[in-house]
């Protein structure tokens with residue numbers, strides 16, 4: 001019983017299916033033709049009302065691509081074509097009630113790839129033709145050398161306006177030490193090709209701590225350097241120190257930022273655009289922020305170490321290692337941030353020193369040297385620093401310093417100095433930096 005009724009039903013289904021498919025395919029029709037040119041490929045899309053039944057072949061002298069569509073209405077009536085490509089001279093069609101031949105007249109031979117695509121909104125069934133263009137026409141300009149970007153350093157002069165910061169024994173304000181050091185640091189940075197400064201505050205006015213990190217974020221700063229002077233209740237403590245965001249505070253901040261869904265796109269940049277699924281958004285935002293937090297904290301810690309090394313040459317150090325804290329401006333888990341206490345304003349000798357223009361200059365110079373060295377070592381991938389760093393040459397047999405100087409159009413002296421060479425002899429396998 002079971003087998004019998006199955007067979008009957010099966011037969012019926014097959015018959016229905018056959019009828020349906022004949023009716024269905026016969027209803028197929030080319031509804032549109034779109035050409036999408038790109039520098040190395042031209043895509044032609046035929047929009048269809050049903051899945052295509054197609055074959056194709058190419059012909060040369062002249063170059064053509066021929067596509068035969070079966071079970072299709074329309075014959076020679078191809079819809080008007082939108083778009084154009086230098087690779088396609090014309091698209092023609094011919095046929096009868098049940099078939100269509102489409103011929104693409106090509107400007108040159110190309111290895112065509114023809115395939116069907118099933119419906120994906122907003123598109124329905126499609127037949128796609130990819131025509132790779134390996135050798136773009138000669139008149140296409142060569143790819144421009146991509147301009148490498150500047151590394152952006154946000155400089156935050158602590159306090160300002162009605163907030164004087166700490167006040168020294170002689171009555172000098174912290175805000176009046178931080179601003180001139182910040183300004184000199186900005187000048188040094190702006191004189192350095194590949195680096196650019198942005199002052200969080202440019203004069204004597206107050207900005208809330210939260211707003212300071214927002215300003216740095218708005219400028220897509222690679223680093224935020226906040227400049228302060230320390231103070232204590234007794235006059236003895238002295239020396240500079242450098243602070244980075246503590247991990248515990250960073251974790252709390254990440255959590256707080258994730259609560260504010262409307263800030264995700266701001267925090268995640270382009271990544272937020274692809275996180276459309278709101279159920280996954282928080283999870284993905286967490287992951288991305290965690291990654292950027294990791295990067296920020298590692299970077300900040302490295303920079304802090306470099307800064308201490310340089311500061312130690314011009315000032316007494318209060319702490320020789322970077323200190324972790326949740327101080328004011330150190331709250332952006334997504335921007336590497338350091339806070340530099342340039343000395344104790346509560347210490348009478350240091351107050352006098354911090355007020356002196358000569359000492360402020362030394363402090364600014366040491367900060368600059370540290371930042372420059374850090375970004376020379378670890379430049380952001382798209383920066384000018386990274387581009388310059390990549391100019392290296394590995395010496396092959398038979399190469400001499402003068403030959404390389406000639407090849408790279410630099411002087412032998414420049415090569416010698418940059419690579420700290422004491423003689424002109426170079427060895428095979430040696431890596432030389434090219435100015």
Ligand SMILES: [Zn+2]
Nearest residue numbers: 158165228229
């Ligand atoms: Zn301060």
